[in-house]
Amino acid sequence: MLFATEAALVSQDTGIAFATPATDVSAASPTASPGPAEAQDEASAVLMARLQGRKIEVLSQRAADSTTYALPSGELETAAYAGPIRVKRAGVWKGIDTALSDTGADLTPAAAVADIAVSDGGDTDLASVTKGTESFGLGWLFGVAQLAGWGGGFCAVWLARL
Incomplete structure (x- = not known):
């Protein structure tokens, strides 16, 4: 043929x-x-x-x-779309991916519209969100306990008892 x-x-x-x-x-x-x-x-x-x-x-x-x-x-x-479906990082478009990964001091999403950090414990900062010059954060007066059972997308946060 x-x-x-x-x-x-x-x-x-x-x-x-x-x-x-x-x-x-x-x-x-x-x-x-x-x-x-x-x-x-x-x-x-x-x-x-x-x-x-x-x-x-x-x-x-x-x-x-x-x-x-x-x-x-x-x-x-x-x-x-009603909201963003991708973000530009280092000149490259990436699809929104909110899966958290442990980057050392924080847990951060792979690709999000704002810079998001969730504490993995040991300090008083619980989470923060920054976009441009605006930022918002949540804290814990007595500190956040270390994460237990992190892995495979599952995490359990155990707060220390006073």
């Missing part, structure tokens, strides 16, 4: 789209993946969506609370 294929490419440097000549391909692999459903800019995403017949995310329009896709029809579709 022969398949005729034609591809269009977009130069990352200039943004100019160009077509490659048609070629004959003997058997397409059923496990071949068309690659990630994302492109850096709108023009590339629209071209990829038309060629692949699927929606392609426009990475340059990605935001904390919205995702924009190029559709095979050439139109754009934006999904807007």
Whole structure:
């Protein structure tokens, strides 16, 4: 069985789209993946969506609370969310992940909108949340006891008796 294929490419440097000549391909692999459903800019995403017949995310329009896709029809579709679904850390978008990990003095989430720290015990700070110049904290007058049973997502906090 022969398949005729034609591809269009977009130069990352200039943004100019160009077509490659048609070629004959003997058997397409059923496990071949068309690659990630994302492109850096709108023009590339629209071209990829038309060629692949699927929606392609426009990475340059990605935001904390919205995702924009190029559709095979050439139109754009934006999904807007009630709150953030991702955060930008060191220039890279990461999905919100509130799973706590022990970072030494505190327990912190993997990726959250604000800087959050939960005490792992031994001091009077219970938890703090900081976003920009605003911060909020909770403390315990007599100190927080050390965590017991931390592991596998389970932790039990035992407060020392006075």
